[in-house]
Amino acid sequence: MSDVARRAGVALGTVSNVLNRPSIVAPATRARVLAAIDELGFVRNNLARTLANGRADTLGFVIVDIGNSLFVDIARGAQAASAEAGMKLLLANSDVNFESQNDFLDWFDEARVGGVLLAPLDGPLEAAQRVRNHGRPVVTVNWPGNPGHSCGVTVDEEHGGYLAATHLLERGRTRLIFAGGPLSLHAVAERLSGARRAVAEWGSGTSLEVAETARLTIRTGREFGKEIAARKLSERPDGIVSAADALAAGCVQALVAERIRVPEDIAIIGYDNNHFAADSIIPISTVGQPGHEMGRIAAGLLLEEIAGGAHEHRTVTLAPELFERASTAGDARG
Amino acid sequence: MSDVARRAGVALGTVSNVLNRPSIVAPATRARVLAAIDELGFVRNNLARTLANGRADTLGFVIVDIGNSLFVDIARGAQAASAEAGMKLLLANSDVNFESQNDFLDWFDEARVGGVLLAPLDGPLEAAQRVRNHGRPVVTVNWPGNPGHSCGVTVDEEHGGYLAATHLLERGRTRLIFAGGPLSLHAVAERLSGARRAVAEWGSGTSLEVAETARLTIRTGREFGKEIAARKLSERPDGIVSAADALAAGCVQALVAERIRVPEDIAIIGYDNNHFAADSIIPISTVGQPGHEMGRIAAGLLLEEIAGGAHEHRTVTLAPELFERASTAGDARG
Numbered sequence: 149m150s151d152v153a154r155r156a157g158v159a160l161g162t163v164s165n166v167l168n169r170p171s172i173v174a175p176a177t178r179a180r181v182l183a184a185i186d187e188l189g190f191v192r193n194n195l196a197r198t199l200a201n202g203r204a205d206t207l208g209f210v211i212v213d214i215g216n217s218l219f220v221d222i223a224r225g226a227q228a229a230s231a232e233a234g235m236k237l238l239l240a241n242s243d244v245n246f247e248s249q250n251d252f253l254d255w256f257d258e259a260r261v262g263g264v265l266l267a268p269l270d271g272p273l274e275a276a277q278r279v280r281n282h283g284r285p286v287v288t289v290n291w292p293g294n295p296g297h298s299c300g301v302t303v304d305e306e307h308g309g310y311l312a313a314t315h316l317l318e319r320g321r322t323r324l325i326f327a328g329g330p331l332s333l334h335a336v337a338e339r340l341s342g343a344r345r346a347v348a349e350w351g352s353g354t355s356l357e358v359a360e361t362a363r364l365t366i367r368t369g370r371e372f373g374k375e376i377a378a379r380k381l382s383e384r385p386d387g388i389v390s391a392a393d394a395l396a397a398g399c400v401q402a403l404v405a406e407r408i409r410v411p412e413d414i415a416i417i418g419y420d421n422n423h424f425a426a427d428s429i430i431p432i433s434t435v436g437q438p439g440h441e442m443g444r445i446a447a448g449l450l451l452e453e454i455a456g457g458a459h460e461h462r463t464v465t466l467a468p469e470l471f472e473r474a475s476t477a478g479d480a481r482g
Numbered sequence: 483m484s485d486v487a488r489r490a491g492v493a494l495g496t497v498s499n500v501l502n503r504p505s506i507v508a509p510a511t512r513a514r515v516l517a518a519i520d521e522l523g524f525v526r527n528n529l530a531r532t533l534a535n536g537r538a539d540t541l542g543f544v545i546v547d548i549g550n551s552l553f554v555d556i557a558r559g560a561q562a563a564s565a566e567a568g569m570k571l572l573l574a575n576s577d578v579n580f581e582s583q584n585d586f587l588d589w590f591d592e593a594r595v596g597g598v599l600l601a602p603l604d605g606p607l608e609a610a611q612r613v614r615n616h617g618r619p620v621v622t623v624n625w626p627g628n629p630g631h632s633c634g635v636t637v638d639e640e641h642g643g644y645l646a647a648t649h650l651l652e653r654g655r656t657r658l659i660f661a662g663g664p665l666s667l668h669a670v671a672e673r674l675s676g677a678r679r680a681v682a683e684w685g686s687g688t689s690l691e692v693a694e695t696a697r698l699t700i701r702t703g704r705e706f707g708k709e710i711a712a713r714k715l716s717e718r719p720d721g722i723v724s725a726a727d728a729l730a731a732g733c734v735q736a737l738v739a740e741r742i743r744v745p746e747d748i749a750i751i752g753y754d755n756n757h758f759a760a761d762s763i764i765p766i767s768t769v770g771q772p773g774h775e776m777g778r779i780a781a782g783l784l785l786e787e788i789a790g791g792a793h794e795h796r797t798v799t800l801a802p803e804l805f806e807r808a809s810t811a812g813d814a815r816g
Binding site: 160161166205206214215223224227231234236237239240241243248251252255258259383423 | 494536540548549551554557558561563567570571572573574575577582585586590592593757
């Protein structure tokens, strides 16, 4: 505090007044003192540490969409790993909103938590870099790190799309359609790319149509299913690779309502292993990201970086897993 | 700060040293200064406000179980109302753990957020009262307030149980069974009590058996369904009132696997309106709490209390709603 007084060229009591009774200090003097406090970051640090006892034992997690159970799984995995290390984890739902994501990153930065996990929107990450520039580690989840600069945990989405399409091809399906979108979403584009690779490898007699959808919701899935049902028999696919479980669930509802049999007439596989995919009475096959493990590993990387010592910034890429269920059962040729 | 110095009987510079370089202050003096800071809560308040710029514009929400979509709905409703008031909402998942619930309450208290929402475990709430004693409002969600002392938002669980059982009785079901537990859980006991009232009102020719379960999970539901299927036909119920959707979903899976038809042989209704109840291909009827509205109203009560002025501590009790779906379709007599 005496450093602040020296820097601002005021008496110690004036610094105290600025902190306790700012209204009695002349505006220009107040501005000078606050500027000095800002410049001497360590003063704020020391005060904050004294006041906010234990806040360095807290991690923040900014989550793109808490309504998606994948992120709930990730949060629970991160919480388990944090708790084992004696750390608390606070969650913030950015609700697929950029401004909100940035605000929460700044909040955790100002609250001087030990570090931050970020499951980001698809887009630029300047705010995360700003937090890192303040010496506070940020690890991305469901988003790659920047090797040498930051850590991230991601899933091989291309491989996931490959797994899903190959699963349908192995069951004798030949006329596949990939449904999902918008394709500007990184993960959707990667899944499509993997599905394309699978069909290309399988070769002659198989095809992949691409149906870009505006969203990945149940409602969009119902509309897509109605479109498929309205087609002539010869133009219908016999296998659907859906970029999301919600989309697949809506599609199945529409197909069944139009008396198209799943999987006999059209097999369908979703993506994300959302809880309802397994809990359906006719369960939907899906490709799942290991959410709990993603959260655990991301928290582990963050804790390692916070602990200091030898730490190599890296991206951990996990393999997605196929979950076979009734919606793709049986062989179309059998 | 000079108040602290006076109270502790030390020079102003000593207070500054305790905050900035505690190691150079004699332990006894340090203790005296910290005790004075504690007693004069407002000093810490002022400092915290200066340092934690904007933290009073933040609300905390301690959530019993983020894996239950009801609480995700509540959180999203609370976040919508907070955002409209220009407030941020931070979430903490106590993960059905008392110690964790108390730790997070203390955390938000120390972080000097504007106020706290609490969806608590079934049990004592001393930690919430401690936060209130520090002048920080705490509003309970899915838990009644203490009229005159604190606000809460709750759902009429007894009425929900009544709605569920009446729905089955109206469809000609006469041999009902209530499945759920443990009955020490307040909400489960209330739902049972409502189901009892419905059967009592309906009168002769109807009965209600109670099957207390150890948990409310899908797995427990599967075990319960197997037990029902193993019974002699004459001892099977024709209607099941399940205290939770997860329990109902597991039960349906087991019944269908044993070739018992739902709803023809046994109709079943769940509780909670969890997402998967609606997204199932044979959707499960359920009684739903209006989660989003609960969150909005709870945040509204908290904001009103924070704003000061005339505020009457009260419990807002919302009505649950019946969602009719395929699992209770048709009339047993028709």
